[in-house]
Amino acid sequence: MLDQINQIMTQAKTKSQSAEVFAVNNVQTPVIFHANNLKSVETKQSQGYALRVFHNGKVGFASSSKPDDVEHVVQNALDTSQYGVSVNYEFSRHKDFPDIEVFDPETEAIPVEQMISIGEELIERIRSFNSQLLCDCRIVKSTSDVYLVNSEGGFSQYRKTVFAVSFEGTLMIGTDMLFVMDSIVSCHPVREMTSIVTNVIEQLSHSKQTSKISNHKIPVVFTPQAVSSVLMNPLLSALNGRSVLRDISPFSSKLSCKIMDSRISLQDDPTIPFIPASRPSDAEGIPSRQTVLIEDGVLKSFLYDLQTAAYMGTVSTASASRSINALPSPAPGVLRLSPGSKNHQKILDGVSEGIIVEQLIGAGQSNVQGGDFSGNILLGYRFQNGEIIGRVKDTMISGNVHEILNQVLDVSEDGRWIGGYLWSPYIMLDGISVASST
């Protein structure tokens, strides 16, 4: 890969003012179980490289996955530059990066047979609790090599492994369908399935009967999973440097202002070792660092890449994210919400009636930029005085993240990692609109 990158750089440098190559080489092995049985074993190799050039003061961009496509890519990038935006930043000159470990040779070496056994064990343990459950499961190991080279001397290269186990079970009674699910992801191999087994069995136990809510003005508890899938997208879009630049973030011009309940603190920290979204540098070769975004409800920073930072007269927060086929844009690395002081069970104990939301259908499909969320509860429970009464169905919740994060009732001390990018506690909120079918 490096040979190819050097070839592109050599050609691009002579024809443009500055050039940058971003390249990724990935190999992943998914092992897939469907309806309780092993269905397929896959090997996916992919590689690709992207060239960004500054030419006549403008940005050009092209990418390819063809190994022998160098001249074509250089020409494409130069061609697009005549339409590109004016250059207002310089490429990174960094060559040294913090030592953030994200590669575990054991993950790469784990044999397919062992991955199959992990899946078999997981399905067997869960089905021993309920043999009616139809189980789908994916176990994936992945190794990526990421390269960032530019004509200013910037150079970043790292290797990352990711191991992911995800489980979904379907239980049907008549036309009633119950979906239970959990997943775990790490840079290390994950061999211990107890946490998934426990979580799924708990979901099944909580859903044995359905329960109708008696009152629509009740507290809603978001589990870490629901915080991730429902609340984070609207919140992150308001914290994105791109939204600030366009002045469409509800947080624009609110730096150092109190924007939500003081129990909410959020930081971006892609420096934690072996968390899948961690990395030594961002996708523009800026060394990873911690960024406090919200501290005790006060807005401290937005997420910037080089371009958005330059427009806003500030520096990159090492938040450039990109796929091979597009220019970088700001995105978080690893997010951590701060824990509260009570265990979530303690919080539930003090509430006469409420809903716990775990999964929502339709999250992220409304006016996210404005902070809105809405959806039907796919997996959630009604509770009274700390006790789960039953599953809530055919019930919609909706609200605006920027409003309801000012109506925090409590934040739990306990929480968990979700998707290898977020640590979240349970958050109990007031003021959410709840509607159910009759």
Add this chain to the structure above:
Amino acid sequence: MRDVIQEALKKRTNAHVEIRIEEKTTTSVRFKDREIEEVSLNTSLGGSIRALVGGGWGFVSFNDINNLDKKVDLAINQATIINAESLRLSDRSPVEHIGVSDLENDATAVPLHVKTQVLDEYAGIMGSNSAIQTSSIHYKDAAITDIFASNDGTYIEQRKADLALRLSALARNGGDVQQSGVSLGSNGDFSFVRKLHSDAQAVSDKAVELLAAKQLPAGEYTVVLDPILAGVFVHEAFGHLSEADHVYENQQLREIMRLGKKFSGKHLNVVDGALIPDLRGSYEFDDEGTPSSRTYLIREGELVGRLHSRETAARMNEKPTGNARSISHSFPPIVRMTNTFIEPGATTFEELISGIDYGVYAKNWYGGMTSMEMFTFSAGEANVIRNGKIEETVRPVMLSGNVFKTLEHLDCVGNDLAMNQGGGCGKQGQSPLPVSNGSPHIRIQQCLVGGA
């Protein structure tokens, strides 16, 4: 290339083996306000091998198309490890087909400076509205050459094109941000892209109008859906449930989805088919080499068909429909929709709304999702219906429900079928797949409406 592929397929007698090679060039243009934010040109070349041994699938994908022989070995080895009870694929006669592109107004042949010029007009229209905070245009076209060969003697070369475009505008009043947008697409035909001046105007007007609009209280309403949103409804609520890979291993769901079962009144007819020409979900052969078809899913309210791959069709003893699709060479084909729509009835729009005392007219779309039994779909625009008349605009709403109940509550189908080609479909990590969907106006009683 053909020789190399056929050489790699030779003497593979102990497995069913498929080889796919895909070459794709993509052009993307993004406007932010009047400025071009990004123009990018992407080229990709890659392939995949799929092997079936007994009841196990092996799959290998790659960008380096050398040493196909070794990749076939790897796929067969992976399939062999699985050691599952043998499964059958539905029969199909071997096909040899070399397709040629006969597309008029091929977007991929339109020079880049023409694309940027045309889009700049719309950026100008949206930007000239001083109440708009920001607007954006995302344009993408792709030209694909796809080769499929299998060791049962099939060899197919297809040329495909795709075009997707979204115009959107945001209006802001303090912390209140409202957006409006329109998603459009075609099977590569550029001509519609030249005629969007009124769409651009409508998008920016709507975003501003929403700032003044009130939120509708959540609850159950009689709703009327416009053809675009009704298309999303039929895709989410019934289309996904018709995909046989959700059904074939699930005995209880097979019972519920038994052919002949009544789901709605005689006014409801639902069709899916890639054989219907010139739409985003149209093609001649699917990604298993099965010819495309036109399949009735619901006829006069009764379940009469479903969408199949070769594996699901054989398992359920039904005919393959040519619905096995993958989003690119790096994924195996799975059962997908193509062009899905509700056939028109006889009722005019005026008749459809005339009996409604208080209801919601929901139009346009943000998205939709399903879990089979339950689904959601979100409107981009909504109005109150009062005493049979369309009245004030309200904030966009999300609609949701149980598919079986909702199909029963779908009590009237209009006469004005229109197809929507914007957006794309996602399933099992494969997104966005080009599809189209459509419907006439439809009415649903007692539909659950959430806020925002």
